[in-house]
Amino acid sequence: MLIEAQGISVAIGGGIVLDDESLRCKTGIMTALVGASGSGKTTLLHCLGLLLPVDKGSILIDGNDVTRYSAAARRRFWRDHAAFVLQDYGIMDEESVAFNVTMQASFIGKRVSGNKERLKQSLEQTGLKNRGNELAGHLSGGEKQRLALSRAIYKDANILFVDEPTASLDATNRRMVIELLADFTARGRTVIVSTHDSEMIAACGAIHQIGSSNSSH
Numbered sequence: 001m002l003i004e005a006q007g008i009s010v011a012i013g014g015g016i017v018l019d020d021e022s023l024r025c026k027t028g029i030m031t032a033l034v035g036a037s038g039s040g041k042t043t044l045l046h047c048l049g050l051l052l053p054v055d056k057g058s059i060l061i062d063g064n065d066v067t068r069y070s071a072a073a074r075r076r077f078w079r080d081h082a083a084f085v086l087q088d089y090g091i092m093d094e095e096s097v098a099f100n101v102t103m104q105a106s107f108i109g110k111r112v113s114g115n116k117e118r119l120k121q122s123l124e125q126t127g128l129k130n131r132g133n134e135l136a137g138h139l140s141g142g143e144k145q146r147l148a149l150s151r152a153i154y155k156d157a158n159i160l161f162v163d164e165p166t167a168s169l170d171a172t173n174r175r176m177v178i179e180l181l182a183d184f185t186a187r188g189r190t191v192i193v194s195t196h197d198s199e200m201i202a203a204c205g206a207i208h209q210i211g212s213s214n215s216s217h
């Protein structure tokens with residue numbers, strides 16, 4: 001799916017966080033949102049994922065202006081098209097790793113064929129093989145981050161919004177996550193990543209520098 005932001009601005013608590021940002025995120029190309037700490041990468045990612053409203057400008061998804069979506073239409077978009085790996089990971093500590101991977105897809109009643117096999121694969125792909133029965137609360141920060149990624153991969157959404165996916169990872173896991181996201185993108189998904197990580201940025205086919213309102217390809 002094609003996501004286009006056209007001149008979007010956001011003010012939070014009286015301060016301008018995003019000022020006239022425009023970018024295009026295409027299917028099959030991983031887009032990096034880059035900028036200094038506090039420049040608004042997370043805010044922009046949240047706007048593109050319809051988690052935060054914009055004050056000016058518009059966001060088009062496959063040509064539809066989603067800035068005017070009702071709450072119900074936004075929920076449909078999240079349910080049918082989007083997966084998120086955000087900074088708080090949204091993990092239920094009192095539940096098992098396996099439950100956390102499958103819960104989003106289960107809650108929405110999405111039919112996932114061969115889901116046991118798929119659960120196994122999505123855990124293997126993030127290095128959490130054989131960890132499905134553990135309590136999620138017992139995982140480290142980096143493992144929770146990979147669990148959140150397993151959940152997004154399991155859902156197999158058209159668009160993946162990922163906030164700092166390599167922030168708490170060592171070099172080996174960082175490389176694994178970058179390859180995983182590149183592979184997911186190559187399978188015809190739209191992947192948008194907020195990141196500071198030079199290796200992650202190097203793996204992206206488009207880079208949007210916050211504040212410059214242009215993307216390099």
Ligand SMILES: Nc1ncnc2c1ncn2[C@@H]1O[C@H](COP(=O)(O)OP(=O)(O)OP(=O)(O)O)[C@@H](O)[C@H]1O
Pocket residue numbers: 012013017035036037038039040041042043044194
């Ligand atoms: N809910 C909020 N209330 C007040 N200020 C906010 C809020 N959310 C974001 N901001 C401010 O907006 C600016 C951009 O924040 P954002 O988290 O988008 O930046 P970032 O580029 O992702 O930063 P980092 O790289 O440090 O994660 C910051 O100055 C931040 O303090």
